[in-house]
Amino acid sequence: MKLIRFLADGSALPQYGILQADGSAELITGDPWFGDWKSSGKKAVVKKLLAPLQPSVILAIGLNFKAHAIETNQPIPNYPVLFMKSPWVVQNPLDPILIPTHLASTKVDYEAELVVILGKDCKNATRENALDHVFGYTCGNDVTARDWQKSFGGNQWCRGKSFDTFAPLGPCIVTKDEIPDPQKLTLKAIVNNDLRQCSSTADHIFSVIDLIVFLSGSTTLPAGTAIFTGTPTGAGFARQPPIYLQAGDTVTISIEGIGELTNPVELEP
Numbered sequence: 001m002k003l004i005r006f007l008a009d010g011s012a013l014p015q016y017g018i019l020q021a022d023g024s025a026e027l028i029t030g031d032p033w034f035g036d037w038k039s040s041g042k043k044a045v046v047k048k049l050l051a052p053l054q055p056s057v058i059l060a061i062g063l064n065f066k067a068h069a070i071e072t073n074q075p076i077p078n079y080p081v082l083f084m085k086s087p088w089v090v091q092n093p094l095d096p097i098l099i100p101t102h103l104a105s106t107k108v109d110y111e112a113e114l115v116v117i118l119g120k121d122c123k124n125a126t127r128e129n130a131l132d133h134v135f136g137y138t139c140g141n142d143v144t145a146r147d148w149q150k151s152f153g154g155n156q157w158c159r160g161k162s163f164d165t166f167a168p169l170g171p172c173i174v175t176k177d178e179i180p181d182p183q184k185l186t187l188k189a190i191v192n193n194d195l196r197q198c199s200s201t202a203d204h205i206f207s208v209i210d211l212i213v214f215l216s217g218s219t220t221l222p223a224g225t226a227i228f229t230g231t232p233t234g235a236g237f238a239r240q241p242p243i244y245l246q247a248g249d250t251v252t253i254s255i256e257g258i259g260e261l262t263n264p265v266e267l268e269p
Helices: 066-071 157-161 208-215
Strands: 002-008 015-019 025-030 037-044 046-050 058-062 081-085 097-099 112-118 134-141 167-175 186-191 194-200 226-228 250-255 259-267
Touching: 002 025, 015 037, 046 167, 081 157, 112 186, 112 208, 112 250, 134 226, 134 250, 134 259, 167 259, 208 226
Parallel strands: 058 226, 097 259
Antiparallel strands: 002 015, 002 046, 002 167, 015 025, 025 037, 058 081, 112 134, 112 226, 134 167, 186 194, 186 250, 250 259
16 A cells, blocks of 8 residues: 555645555545554545655664675674654655755765654564564655765764755655565666666665664654665765766655655755
8 A cells, every 4th residue: 555645636734645546545534653544435636745754753774785885995884873864854755855055065965765664652672573563665865965964064964964855755655565575675766867876675784674673672763753774885975976966956766666756956045
């Protein structure tokens, strides 16, 4: 099942629905991530697609593909490398990624990532029950200002990862029953029709199960938590020479079984 969050004609409030083959939505009642929900049996025309949820927390993992560690000459980590993105920087499909101009950056980068959405509170998960806490999966772009991530931000990643619009999500959340093994998904990043990243989650250093067990250790992860699971080789900063996003670019993140998340790139007004 593919669930979307959207605006419909005649309504200013976001609605949830089951995506239909013709692009319409079958409306649901309730909130699928924070309570009971069911189909209403009614259809609606999707006027504007929104990010499929407003996460309560965004946790993100760095250096989680073996090939990416090799390309950046970094050792394989013993534990997941954790950082956080501010939840309010989530961006909708087709809305722009904004290159910062006030705290200016000239090194804004794309990162294709599988994002895990938790459907219920989780603490001290085990390998046996970790996936029981998963509601579904979506595409994410862990947009990063590399200069603020490193040189300007004192090597503290949160600044370079949390400018407005730096967490595009979508186009939908695919429920976990349709993705029985999240370690067998092809993911891509395409910039201006140029394939920049292409890999499989089979190359994860830490699997989705590993991450949920680690992140929930002695820590409550609330329902609605979004977990960015890391990006593969081919990000702009690792290329020779580096290639960063520019105003006028278009970025598409594609994940097998989920769909495509596309955003134009503009300068912050």
